Amino acid sequence: MDSIFGSVDDLFLFCKVVEQGSLQKAAHVLNLPQSTVSRRLAALETRLDLRLLEKKGRELTPTEVGKLAFENISSGMEQIESGIESLTEQTNQVSGRVKLSIPHSFFRSFVAPTIEKFLKTYPKVHLDLVLNNDQSKPETDRDLLITFDIEDMDDMIARPIFTARHGFFASQEYVQQCGTISTPTDLAALDWVTIDQKNKLPFFRNGKLHEEHLINPRLIVNDLRAVIDAVSRGLGVASLPLRHAKEATNLVQLLPEYHRGDRQSFLVYKARKYQPNAVRVLIKALLEESAFLDKAITRRKDAN
Incomplete structure:
Protein backbone atom coordinates (compact mmCIF):
# COMPACT_ATOMS: atom_id res chain seq x y z
CA MET A 1 0.00 0.00 0.00
CA ASP A 2 1.39 3.41 -1.01
CA SER A 3 0.62 6.90 0.21
CA ILE A 4 1.76 10.31 -0.91
CA PHE A 5 4.72 9.71 1.40
CA GLY A 6 5.69 6.43 -0.26
CA SER A 7 5.16 2.95 1.11
CA VAL A 8 3.04 2.63 4.25
CA ASP A 9 5.47 -0.13 5.23
CA ASP A 10 8.14 2.54 5.71
CA LEU A 11 5.92 4.41 8.13
CA PHE A 12 5.41 1.13 9.96
CA LEU A 13 9.19 0.64 10.08
CA PHE A 14 9.63 4.12 11.53
CA CYS A 15 7.10 3.41 14.31
CA LYS A 16 8.83 0.12 15.19
CA VAL A 17 12.24 1.79 15.44
CA VAL A 18 10.82 4.41 17.81
CA GLU A 19 9.15 1.70 19.93
CA GLN A 20 12.28 -0.47 20.08
CA GLY A 21 14.82 2.34 20.46
CA SER A 22 17.29 0.97 17.90
CA LEU A 23 17.57 -0.25 14.32
CA GLN A 24 18.94 -3.58 15.50
CA LYS A 25 16.03 -4.34 17.85
CA ALA A 26 13.45 -3.22 15.28
CA ALA A 27 15.08 -5.34 12.58
CA HIS A 28 14.98 -8.34 14.92
CA VAL A 29 11.30 -7.85 15.75
CA LEU A 30 10.41 -7.42 12.06
CA ASN A 31 12.74 -10.22 10.89
CA LEU A 32 14.43 -7.88 8.40
CA PRO A 33 18.12 -7.14 7.72
CA GLN A 34 19.27 -4.09 9.65
CA SER A 35 20.65 -2.60 6.44
CA THR A 36 17.20 -2.80 4.86
CA VAL A 37 15.56 -0.98 7.77
CA SER A 38 18.25 1.73 7.70
CA ARG A 39 17.99 2.20 3.92
CA ARG A 40 14.20 2.48 3.94
CA LEU A 41 14.15 4.94 6.83
CA ALA A 42 16.72 7.12 5.07
CA ALA A 43 14.55 7.05 1.95
CA LEU A 44 11.49 8.01 4.02
CA GLU A 45 13.31 11.02 5.51
CA THR A 46 14.45 12.05 2.03
CA ARG A 47 10.90 11.90 0.63
CA LEU A 48 9.50 13.89 3.55
CA ASP A 49 12.50 16.23 3.65
CA LEU A 50 12.45 15.82 7.44
CA ARG A 51 14.89 14.49 10.03
CA LEU A 52 12.84 11.95 12.00
CA LEU A 53 15.50 10.14 14.04
CA GLU A 54 18.79 11.01 15.74
CA LYS A 55 21.46 9.16 17.72
CA LYS A 56 21.72 9.79 21.48
CA GLY A 57 24.46 7.61 22.87
CA ARG A 58 23.71 4.07 21.75
CA GLU A 59 20.00 4.70 21.32
CA LEU A 60 18.13 5.97 18.30
CA THR A 61 15.51 8.49 19.39
CA PRO A 62 12.96 10.57 17.50
CA THR A 63 13.62 14.24 16.87
CA GLU A 64 10.93 16.72 17.91
CA VAL A 65 9.38 16.35 14.45
CA GLY A 66 9.80 12.59 14.75
CA LYS A 67 7.92 12.55 18.06
CA LEU A 68 5.05 14.45 16.47
CA ALA A 69 5.04 12.08 13.50
CA PHE A 70 5.02 9.04 15.79
CA GLU A 71 2.12 10.40 17.87
CA ASN A 72 0.08 11.01 14.72
CA ILE A 73 0.96 7.78 12.92
CA SER A 74 1.31 5.07 15.58
CA SER A 75 -2.41 4.74 16.38
CA GLY A 76 -3.14 4.20 12.69
CA MET A 77 -0.42 1.54 12.49
CA GLU A 78 -1.96 -0.22 15.49
CA GLN A 79 -5.35 -0.24 13.77
CA ILE A 80 -3.80 -1.84 10.70
CA GLU A 81 -2.07 -4.47 12.89
CA SER A 82 -5.31 -5.09 14.74
CA GLY A 83 -7.18 -5.58 11.48
CA ILE A 84 -4.69 -8.16 10.24
CA GLU A 85 -4.68 -9.94 13.60
CA SER A 86 -8.48 -9.95 13.59
CA LEU A 87 -8.44 -11.71 10.21
CA THR A 88 -5.94 -14.22 11.57
CA GLU A 89 -8.17 -14.80 14.57
CA GLN A 90 -11.14 -15.50 12.34
CA THR A 91 -9.18 -18.25 10.57
CA ASN A 92 -8.25 -19.72 13.99
CA GLN A 93 -4.53 -19.35 13.34
CA VAL A 94 -2.34 -18.79 16.38
CA SER A 95 0.98 -17.38 15.22
CA THR A 163 -0.58 -16.76 45.89
CA ALA A 164 2.69 -17.68 47.62
CA ARG A 165 2.69 -18.49 51.35
CA HIS A 166 6.03 -17.71 53.02
CA GLY A 167 7.75 -19.03 56.13
CA PHE A 168 11.02 -18.24 57.90
CA PHE A 169 13.86 -20.70 57.30
CA ALA A 170 17.51 -21.26 58.22
CA SER A 171 19.92 -24.17 58.04
CA GLN A 172 20.16 -26.62 60.94
CA GLU A 173 23.78 -25.56 61.52
CA TYR A 174 22.88 -21.87 61.70
CA VAL A 175 20.02 -22.54 64.14
CA GLN A 176 22.39 -24.46 66.44
CA GLN A 177 24.73 -21.47 66.49
CA CYS A 178 21.95 -18.96 67.26
CA GLY A 179 20.46 -20.67 70.28
CA THR A 180 16.84 -20.19 71.32
CA ILE A 181 14.56 -18.34 68.88
CA SER A 182 11.14 -17.92 70.46
CA THR A 183 9.81 -14.52 69.31
CA PRO A 184 9.77 -12.37 66.14
CA THR A 185 12.15 -10.01 67.95
CA ASP A 186 14.66 -12.86 68.28
CA LEU A 187 14.24 -13.70 64.62
CA ALA A 188 14.59 -10.10 63.37
CA ALA A 189 17.93 -9.76 65.18
CA LEU A 190 19.56 -12.56 63.11
CA ASP A 191 21.54 -12.28 59.89
CA TRP A 192 19.15 -12.07 56.95
CA VAL A 193 19.38 -13.05 53.31
CA THR A 194 16.83 -11.22 51.16
CA ILE A 195 15.82 -10.90 47.53
CA ASP A 196 15.36 -7.10 47.67
CA GLN A 197 16.33 -4.09 49.79
CA LYS A 198 13.12 -3.84 51.80
CA ASN A 199 14.05 -3.92 55.48
CA LYS A 200 10.64 -3.68 57.19
CA LEU A 201 9.38 -7.22 57.74
CA PRO A 202 5.77 -7.95 58.75
CA PHE A 203 4.95 -10.94 60.96
CA PHE A 204 1.47 -12.38 60.45
CA ARG A 205 -0.24 -14.79 62.82
CA ASN A 206 -3.60 -16.47 62.24
CA GLY A 207 -4.03 -14.43 59.08
CA LYS A 208 -3.59 -11.06 60.82
CA LEU A 209 -0.65 -8.68 61.08
CA HIS A 210 0.86 -9.27 64.53
CA GLU A 211 3.92 -7.02 64.52
CA GLU A 212 6.62 -5.52 62.28
CA HIS A 213 10.38 -5.42 62.71
CA LEU A 214 13.32 -3.84 60.93
CA ILE A 215 15.93 -6.28 59.64
CA ASN A 216 19.47 -5.64 58.44
CA PRO A 217 20.16 -7.97 55.48
CA ARG A 218 23.66 -9.41 55.42
CA LEU A 219 23.20 -10.52 51.80
CA ILE A 220 20.83 -9.23 49.12
CA VAL A 221 20.62 -11.32 45.95
CA ASN A 222 17.91 -10.91 43.32
CA ASP A 223 17.33 -14.60 42.63
CA LEU A 224 15.29 -16.94 44.82
CA ARG A 225 17.45 -20.00 44.12
CA ALA A 226 20.55 -18.06 45.16
CA VAL A 227 18.79 -17.00 48.39
CA ILE A 228 17.92 -20.63 49.18
CA ASP A 229 21.51 -21.73 48.45
CA ALA A 230 22.93 -19.03 50.72
CA VAL A 231 20.59 -19.93 53.57
CA SER A 232 21.32 -23.64 53.08
CA ARG A 233 25.04 -22.88 53.51
CA GLY A 234 24.41 -21.19 56.85
CA LEU A 235 24.67 -17.50 55.91
CA GLY A 236 21.49 -16.49 57.73
CA VAL A 237 17.71 -16.68 57.78
CA ALA A 238 15.26 -15.85 54.97
CA SER A 239 11.58 -15.56 54.24
CA LEU A 240 10.94 -18.24 51.61
CA PRO A 241 7.93 -19.62 49.75
CA LEU A 242 6.96 -22.89 51.47
CA ARG A 243 6.92 -24.92 48.28
CA HIS A 244 10.50 -23.85 47.42
CA ALA A 245 11.96 -24.11 50.92
CA LYS A 246 10.81 -27.69 51.33
CA GLU A 247 12.94 -28.68 48.34
CA ALA A 248 16.08 -27.96 50.41
CA THR A 249 16.69 -30.88 52.78
CA ASN A 250 18.69 -29.09 55.48
CA LEU A 251 16.41 -26.12 56.14
CA VAL A 252 14.43 -25.69 59.35
CA GLN A 253 11.28 -23.57 59.60
CA LEU A 254 11.47 -21.06 62.45
CA LEU A 255 8.42 -19.83 64.36
CA PRO A 256 6.01 -21.77 62.08
CA GLU A 257 3.02 -20.01 63.68
CA TYR A 258 4.23 -16.80 62.00
CA HIS A 259 4.62 -15.93 58.33
CA ARG A 260 5.48 -12.90 56.24
CA GLY A 261 2.03 -12.70 54.67
CA ASP A 262 0.73 -14.19 51.45
CA ARG A 263 2.29 -12.65 48.36
Missing part, protein backbone atom coordinates in the same frame (compact mmCIF):
# COMPACT_ATOMS: atom_id res chain seq x y z
CA GLY A 96 3.47 -14.57 15.73
CA ARG A 97 5.99 -13.61 18.40
CA VAL A 98 5.30 -13.18 22.12
CA LYS A 99 7.65 -11.95 24.86
CA LEU A 100 7.28 -13.25 28.43
CA SER A 101 9.38 -11.82 31.29
CA ILE A 102 9.42 -13.93 34.44
CA PRO A 103 11.66 -14.65 37.45
CA HIS A 104 13.84 -17.78 37.19
CA SER A 105 12.09 -19.46 40.11
CA PHE A 106 8.62 -18.94 38.60
CA PHE A 107 9.69 -20.57 35.37
CA ARG A 108 11.20 -23.70 36.93
CA SER A 109 8.47 -24.29 39.50
CA PHE A 110 5.36 -23.15 37.66
CA VAL A 111 5.58 -21.95 34.06
CA ALA A 112 7.94 -24.40 32.30
CA PRO A 113 5.40 -27.23 31.71
CA THR A 114 2.77 -24.74 30.53
CA ILE A 115 5.20 -23.13 28.07
CA GLU A 116 6.31 -26.52 26.71
CA LYS A 117 2.70 -27.60 26.13
CA PHE A 118 1.83 -24.22 24.58
CA LEU A 119 4.70 -24.32 22.06
CA LYS A 120 3.91 -27.90 21.06
CA THR A 121 0.23 -27.03 20.58
CA TYR A 122 0.93 -23.87 18.55
CA PRO A 123 4.00 -24.50 16.35
CA LYS A 124 3.68 -21.15 14.54
CA VAL A 125 4.21 -19.14 17.74
CA HIS A 126 7.71 -17.83 18.54
CA LEU A 127 8.39 -17.05 22.20
CA ASP A 128 11.02 -14.66 23.61
CA LEU A 129 11.46 -15.84 27.21
CA VAL A 130 13.31 -13.45 29.55
CA LEU A 131 14.28 -15.05 32.89
CA ASN A 132 15.27 -12.43 35.46
CA ASN A 133 13.89 -10.55 38.44
CA ASP A 134 14.06 -7.10 36.86
CA GLN A 135 10.82 -5.21 36.60
CA SER A 136 10.33 -5.00 32.84
CA LYS A 137 7.09 -3.15 32.18
CA PRO A 138 5.32 -4.40 29.03
CA GLU A 139 6.02 -2.03 26.15
CA THR A 140 4.00 -3.57 23.31
CA ASP A 141 0.81 -5.58 22.97
CA ARG A 142 2.93 -8.75 22.63
CA ASP A 143 4.75 -8.36 25.98
CA LEU A 144 3.73 -10.27 29.11
CA LEU A 145 5.17 -9.97 32.61
CA ILE A 146 4.76 -12.14 35.72
CA THR A 147 5.61 -10.23 38.88
CA PHE A 148 4.73 -9.63 42.54
CA ASP A 149 5.17 -5.88 42.17
CA ILE A 150 2.57 -3.92 40.18
CA GLU A 151 3.51 -0.49 41.51
CA ASP A 152 3.49 2.15 38.74
CA MET A 153 1.47 -0.13 36.45
CA ASP A 154 -1.92 1.54 36.71
CA ASP A 155 -2.10 1.75 32.92
CA MET A 156 -1.68 -2.04 32.60
CA ILE A 157 -3.99 -5.01 33.05
CA ALA A 158 -2.82 -7.05 36.08
CA ARG A 159 -4.48 -10.46 36.48
CA PRO A 160 -3.90 -12.35 39.78
CA ILE A 161 -2.38 -15.76 39.03
CA PHE A 162 -1.31 -17.46 42.25
CA GLN A 264 0.07 -12.24 45.31
CA SER A 265 1.63 -12.62 41.88
CA PHE A 266 0.21 -11.05 38.73
CA LEU A 267 0.22 -11.57 35.00
CA VAL A 268 0.65 -8.08 33.51
CA TYR A 269 0.05 -6.89 29.95
CA LYS A 270 -1.04 -3.81 28.02
CA ALA A 271 -4.71 -3.06 27.69
CA ARG A 272 -5.78 -3.39 24.09
CA LYS A 273 -9.09 -3.94 22.32
CA TYR A 274 -7.69 -6.25 19.64
CA GLN A 275 -5.28 -8.56 21.41
CA PRO A 276 -3.03 -10.78 19.26
CA ASN A 277 -4.38 -14.31 19.19
CA ALA A 278 -1.10 -15.85 20.36
CA VAL A 279 -1.02 -13.55 23.40
CA ARG A 280 -4.65 -14.25 24.24
CA VAL A 281 -4.14 -18.03 24.11
CA LEU A 282 -0.96 -17.90 26.22
CA ILE A 283 -2.69 -15.72 28.83
CA LYS A 284 -5.51 -18.25 29.02
CA ALA A 285 -3.07 -21.15 29.43
CA LEU A 286 -1.15 -19.38 32.24
CA LEU A 287 -4.35 -18.43 34.09
CA GLU A 288 -5.74 -21.98 33.83
CA GLU A 289 -2.50 -23.47 35.16
CA SER A 290 -2.37 -20.97 38.03
CA ALA A 291 -5.97 -21.84 39.00
CA PHE A 292 -5.01 -25.53 39.08
CA LEU A 293 -1.93 -24.73 41.20
CA ASP A 294 -3.92 -22.65 43.70
CA LYS A 295 -6.47 -25.46 44.11
CA ALA A 296 -3.67 -27.96 44.77
CA ILE A 297 -2.11 -25.65 47.39
CA THR A 298 -5.51 -25.17 49.06
CA ARG A 299 -6.02 -28.94 49.24
CA ARG A 300 -2.61 -29.36 50.88
CA LYS A 301 -3.39 -26.63 53.43
CA ASP A 302 -6.72 -28.27 54.26
CA ALA A 303 -5.02 -31.65 54.63
CA ASN A 304 -2.54 -30.18 57.10
Whole structure:
Protein backbone atom coordinates (compact mmCIF):
# COMPACT_ATOMS: atom_id res chain seq x y z
CA MET A 1 0.00 0.00 0.00
CA ASP A 2 1.39 3.41 -1.01
CA SER A 3 0.62 6.90 0.21
CA ILE A 4 1.76 10.31 -0.91
CA PHE A 5 4.72 9.71 1.40
CA GLY A 6 5.69 6.43 -0.26
CA SER A 7 5.16 2.95 1.11
CA VAL A 8 3.04 2.63 4.25
CA ASP A 9 5.47 -0.13 5.23
CA ASP A 10 8.14 2.54 5.71
CA LEU A 11 5.92 4.41 8.13
CA PHE A 12 5.41 1.13 9.96
CA LEU A 13 9.19 0.64 10.08
CA PHE A 14 9.63 4.12 11.53
CA CYS A 15 7.10 3.41 14.31
CA LYS A 16 8.83 0.12 15.19
CA VAL A 17 12.24 1.79 15.44
CA VAL A 18 10.82 4.41 17.81
CA GLU A 19 9.15 1.70 19.93
CA GLN A 20 12.28 -0.47 20.08
CA GLY A 21 14.82 2.34 20.46
CA SER A 22 17.29 0.97 17.90
CA LEU A 23 17.57 -0.25 14.32
CA GLN A 24 18.94 -3.58 15.50
CA LYS A 25 16.03 -4.34 17.85
CA ALA A 26 13.45 -3.22 15.28
CA ALA A 27 15.08 -5.34 12.58
CA HIS A 28 14.98 -8.34 14.92
CA VAL A 29 11.30 -7.85 15.75
CA LEU A 30 10.41 -7.42 12.06
CA ASN A 31 12.74 -10.22 10.89
CA LEU A 32 14.43 -7.88 8.40
CA PRO A 33 18.12 -7.14 7.72
CA GLN A 34 19.27 -4.09 9.65
CA SER A 35 20.65 -2.60 6.44
CA THR A 36 17.20 -2.80 4.86
CA VAL A 37 15.56 -0.98 7.77
CA SER A 38 18.25 1.73 7.70
CA ARG A 39 17.99 2.20 3.92
CA ARG A 40 14.20 2.48 3.94
CA LEU A 41 14.15 4.94 6.83
CA ALA A 42 16.72 7.12 5.07
CA ALA A 43 14.55 7.05 1.95
CA LEU A 44 11.49 8.01 4.02
CA GLU A 45 13.31 11.02 5.51
CA THR A 46 14.45 12.05 2.03
CA ARG A 47 10.90 11.90 0.63
CA LEU A 48 9.50 13.89 3.55
CA ASP A 49 12.50 16.23 3.65
CA LEU A 50 12.45 15.82 7.44
CA ARG A 51 14.89 14.49 10.03
CA LEU A 52 12.84 11.95 12.00
CA LEU A 53 15.50 10.14 14.04
CA GLU A 54 18.79 11.01 15.74
CA LYS A 55 21.46 9.16 17.72
CA LYS A 56 21.72 9.79 21.48
CA GLY A 57 24.46 7.61 22.87
CA ARG A 58 23.71 4.07 21.75
CA GLU A 59 20.00 4.70 21.32
CA LEU A 60 18.13 5.97 18.30
CA THR A 61 15.51 8.49 19.39
CA PRO A 62 12.96 10.57 17.50
CA THR A 63 13.62 14.24 16.87
CA GLU A 64 10.93 16.72 17.91
CA VAL A 65 9.38 16.35 14.45
CA GLY A 66 9.80 12.59 14.75
CA LYS A 67 7.92 12.55 18.06
CA LEU A 68 5.05 14.45 16.47
CA ALA A 69 5.04 12.08 13.50
CA PHE A 70 5.02 9.04 15.79
CA GLU A 71 2.12 10.40 17.87
CA ASN A 72 0.08 11.01 14.72
CA ILE A 73 0.96 7.78 12.92
CA SER A 74 1.31 5.07 15.58
CA SER A 75 -2.41 4.74 16.38
CA GLY A 76 -3.14 4.20 12.69
CA MET A 77 -0.42 1.54 12.49
CA GLU A 78 -1.96 -0.22 15.49
CA GLN A 79 -5.35 -0.24 13.77
CA ILE A 80 -3.80 -1.84 10.70
CA GLU A 81 -2.07 -4.47 12.89
CA SER A 82 -5.31 -5.09 14.74
CA GLY A 83 -7.18 -5.58 11.48
CA ILE A 84 -4.69 -8.16 10.24
CA GLU A 85 -4.68 -9.94 13.60
CA SER A 86 -8.48 -9.95 13.59
CA LEU A 87 -8.44 -11.71 10.21
CA THR A 88 -5.94 -14.22 11.57
CA GLU A 89 -8.17 -14.80 14.57
CA GLN A 90 -11.14 -15.50 12.34
CA THR A 91 -9.18 -18.25 10.57
CA ASN A 92 -8.25 -19.72 13.99
CA GLN A 93 -4.53 -19.35 13.34
CA VAL A 94 -2.34 -18.79 16.38
CA SER A 95 0.98 -17.38 15.22
CA GLY A 96 3.47 -14.57 15.73
CA ARG A 97 5.99 -13.61 18.40
CA VAL A 98 5.30 -13.18 22.12
CA LYS A 99 7.65 -11.95 24.86
CA LEU A 100 7.28 -13.25 28.43
CA SER A 101 9.38 -11.82 31.29
CA ILE A 102 9.42 -13.93 34.44
CA PRO A 103 11.66 -14.65 37.45
CA HIS A 104 13.84 -17.78 37.19
CA SER A 105 12.09 -19.46 40.11
CA PHE A 106 8.62 -18.94 38.60
CA PHE A 107 9.69 -20.57 35.37
CA ARG A 108 11.20 -23.70 36.93
CA SER A 109 8.47 -24.29 39.50
CA PHE A 110 5.36 -23.15 37.66
CA VAL A 111 5.58 -21.95 34.06
CA ALA A 112 7.94 -24.40 32.30
CA PRO A 113 5.40 -27.23 31.71
CA THR A 114 2.77 -24.74 30.53
CA ILE A 115 5.20 -23.13 28.07
CA GLU A 116 6.31 -26.52 26.71
CA LYS A 117 2.70 -27.60 26.13
CA PHE A 118 1.83 -24.22 24.58
CA LEU A 119 4.70 -24.32 22.06
CA LYS A 120 3.91 -27.90 21.06
CA THR A 121 0.23 -27.03 20.58
CA TYR A 122 0.93 -23.87 18.55
CA PRO A 123 4.00 -24.50 16.35
CA LYS A 124 3.68 -21.15 14.54
CA VAL A 125 4.21 -19.14 17.74
CA HIS A 126 7.71 -17.83 18.54
CA LEU A 127 8.39 -17.05 22.20
CA ASP A 128 11.02 -14.66 23.61
CA LEU A 129 11.46 -15.84 27.21
CA VAL A 130 13.31 -13.45 29.55
CA LEU A 131 14.28 -15.05 32.89
CA ASN A 132 15.27 -12.43 35.46
CA ASN A 133 13.89 -10.55 38.44
CA ASP A 134 14.06 -7.10 36.86
CA GLN A 135 10.82 -5.21 36.60
CA SER A 136 10.33 -5.00 32.84
CA LYS A 137 7.09 -3.15 32.18
CA PRO A 138 5.32 -4.40 29.03
CA GLU A 139 6.02 -2.03 26.15
CA THR A 140 4.00 -3.57 23.31
CA ASP A 141 0.81 -5.58 22.97
CA ARG A 142 2.93 -8.75 22.63
CA ASP A 143 4.75 -8.36 25.98
CA LEU A 144 3.73 -10.27 29.11
CA LEU A 145 5.17 -9.97 32.61
CA ILE A 146 4.76 -12.14 35.72
CA THR A 147 5.61 -10.23 38.88
CA PHE A 148 4.73 -9.63 42.54
CA ASP A 149 5.17 -5.88 42.17
CA ILE A 150 2.57 -3.92 40.18
CA GLU A 151 3.51 -0.49 41.51
CA ASP A 152 3.49 2.15 38.74
CA MET A 153 1.47 -0.13 36.45
CA ASP A 154 -1.92 1.54 36.71
CA ASP A 155 -2.10 1.75 32.92
CA MET A 156 -1.68 -2.04 32.60
CA ILE A 157 -3.99 -5.01 33.05
CA ALA A 158 -2.82 -7.05 36.08
CA ARG A 159 -4.48 -10.46 36.48
CA PRO A 160 -3.90 -12.35 39.78
CA ILE A 161 -2.38 -15.76 39.03
CA PHE A 162 -1.31 -17.46 42.25
CA THR A 163 -0.58 -16.76 45.89
CA ALA A 164 2.69 -17.68 47.62
CA ARG A 165 2.69 -18.49 51.35
CA HIS A 166 6.03 -17.71 53.02
CA GLY A 167 7.75 -19.03 56.13
CA PHE A 168 11.02 -18.24 57.90
CA PHE A 169 13.86 -20.70 57.30
CA ALA A 170 17.51 -21.26 58.22
CA SER A 171 19.92 -24.17 58.04
CA GLN A 172 20.16 -26.62 60.94
CA GLU A 173 23.78 -25.56 61.52
CA TYR A 174 22.88 -21.87 61.70
CA VAL A 175 20.02 -22.54 64.14
CA GLN A 176 22.39 -24.46 66.44
CA GLN A 177 24.73 -21.47 66.49
CA CYS A 178 21.95 -18.96 67.26
CA GLY A 179 20.46 -20.67 70.28
CA THR A 180 16.84 -20.19 71.32
CA ILE A 181 14.56 -18.34 68.88
CA SER A 182 11.14 -17.92 70.46
CA THR A 183 9.81 -14.52 69.31
CA PRO A 184 9.77 -12.37 66.14
CA THR A 185 12.15 -10.01 67.95
CA ASP A 186 14.66 -12.86 68.28
CA LEU A 187 14.24 -13.70 64.62
CA ALA A 188 14.59 -10.10 63.37
CA ALA A 189 17.93 -9.76 65.18
CA LEU A 190 19.56 -12.56 63.11
CA ASP A 191 21.54 -12.28 59.89
CA TRP A 192 19.15 -12.07 56.95
CA VAL A 193 19.38 -13.05 53.31
CA THR A 194 16.83 -11.22 51.16
CA ILE A 195 15.82 -10.90 47.53
CA ASP A 196 15.36 -7.10 47.67
CA GLN A 197 16.33 -4.09 49.79
CA LYS A 198 13.12 -3.84 51.80
CA ASN A 199 14.05 -3.92 55.48
CA LYS A 200 10.64 -3.68 57.19
CA LEU A 201 9.38 -7.22 57.74
CA PRO A 202 5.77 -7.95 58.75
CA PHE A 203 4.95 -10.94 60.96
CA PHE A 204 1.47 -12.38 60.45
CA ARG A 205 -0.24 -14.79 62.82
CA ASN A 206 -3.60 -16.47 62.24
CA GLY A 207 -4.03 -14.43 59.08
CA LYS A 208 -3.59 -11.06 60.82
CA LEU A 209 -0.65 -8.68 61.08
CA HIS A 210 0.86 -9.27 64.53
CA GLU A 211 3.92 -7.02 64.52
CA GLU A 212 6.62 -5.52 62.28
CA HIS A 213 10.38 -5.42 62.71
CA LEU A 214 13.32 -3.84 60.93
CA ILE A 215 15.93 -6.28 59.64
CA ASN A 216 19.47 -5.64 58.44
CA PRO A 217 20.16 -7.97 55.48
CA ARG A 218 23.66 -9.41 55.42
CA LEU A 219 23.20 -10.52 51.80
CA ILE A 220 20.83 -9.23 49.12
CA VAL A 221 20.62 -11.32 45.95
CA ASN A 222 17.91 -10.91 43.32
CA ASP A 223 17.33 -14.60 42.63
CA LEU A 224 15.29 -16.94 44.82
CA ARG A 225 17.45 -20.00 44.12
CA ALA A 226 20.55 -18.06 45.16
CA VAL A 227 18.79 -17.00 48.39
CA ILE A 228 17.92 -20.63 49.18
CA ASP A 229 21.51 -21.73 48.45
CA ALA A 230 22.93 -19.03 50.72
CA VAL A 231 20.59 -19.93 53.57
CA SER A 232 21.32 -23.64 53.08
CA ARG A 233 25.04 -22.88 53.51
CA GLY A 234 24.41 -21.19 56.85
CA LEU A 235 24.67 -17.50 55.91
CA GLY A 236 21.49 -16.49 57.73
CA VAL A 237 17.71 -16.68 57.78
CA ALA A 238 15.26 -15.85 54.97
CA SER A 239 11.58 -15.56 54.24
CA LEU A 240 10.94 -18.24 51.61
CA PRO A 241 7.93 -19.62 49.75
CA LEU A 242 6.96 -22.89 51.47
CA ARG A 243 6.92 -24.92 48.28
CA HIS A 244 10.50 -23.85 47.42
CA ALA A 245 11.96 -24.11 50.92
CA LYS A 246 10.81 -27.69 51.33
CA GLU A 247 12.94 -28.68 48.34
CA ALA A 248 16.08 -27.96 50.41
CA THR A 249 16.69 -30.88 52.78
CA ASN A 250 18.69 -29.09 55.48
CA LEU A 251 16.41 -26.12 56.14
CA VAL A 252 14.43 -25.69 59.35
CA GLN A 253 11.28 -23.57 59.60
CA LEU A 254 11.47 -21.06 62.45
CA LEU A 255 8.42 -19.83 64.36
CA PRO A 256 6.01 -21.77 62.08
CA GLU A 257 3.02 -20.01 63.68
CA TYR A 258 4.23 -16.80 62.00
CA HIS A 259 4.62 -15.93 58.33
CA ARG A 260 5.48 -12.90 56.24
CA GLY A 261 2.03 -12.70 54.67
CA ASP A 262 0.73 -14.19 51.45
CA ARG A 263 2.29 -12.65 48.36
CA GLN A 264 0.07 -12.24 45.31
CA SER A 265 1.63 -12.62 41.88
CA PHE A 266 0.21 -11.05 38.73
CA LEU A 267 0.22 -11.57 35.00
CA VAL A 268 0.65 -8.08 33.51
CA TYR A 269 0.05 -6.89 29.95
CA LYS A 270 -1.04 -3.81 28.02
CA ALA A 271 -4.71 -3.06 27.69
CA ARG A 272 -5.78 -3.39 24.09
CA LYS A 273 -9.09 -3.94 22.32
CA TYR A 274 -7.69 -6.25 19.64
CA GLN A 275 -5.28 -8.56 21.41
CA PRO A 276 -3.03 -10.78 19.26
CA ASN A 277 -4.38 -14.31 19.19
CA ALA A 278 -1.10 -15.85 20.36
CA VAL A 279 -1.02 -13.55 23.40
CA ARG A 280 -4.65 -14.25 24.24
CA VAL A 281 -4.14 -18.03 24.11
CA LEU A 282 -0.96 -17.90 26.22
CA ILE A 283 -2.69 -15.72 28.83
CA LYS A 284 -5.51 -18.25 29.02
CA ALA A 285 -3.07 -21.15 29.43
CA LEU A 286 -1.15 -19.38 32.24
CA LEU A 287 -4.35 -18.43 34.09
CA GLU A 288 -5.74 -21.98 33.83
CA GLU A 289 -2.50 -23.47 35.16
CA SER A 290 -2.37 -20.97 38.03
CA ALA A 291 -5.97 -21.84 39.00
CA PHE A 292 -5.01 -25.53 39.08
CA LEU A 293 -1.93 -24.73 41.20
CA ASP A 294 -3.92 -22.65 43.70
CA LYS A 295 -6.47 -25.46 44.11
CA ALA A 296 -3.67 -27.96 44.77
CA ILE A 297 -2.11 -25.65 47.39
CA THR A 298 -5.51 -25.17 49.06
CA ARG A 299 -6.02 -28.94 49.24
CA ARG A 300 -2.61 -29.36 50.88
CA LYS A 301 -3.39 -26.63 53.43
CA ASP A 302 -6.72 -28.27 54.26
CA ALA A 303 -5.02 -31.65 54.63
CA ASN A 304 -2.54 -30.18 57.10
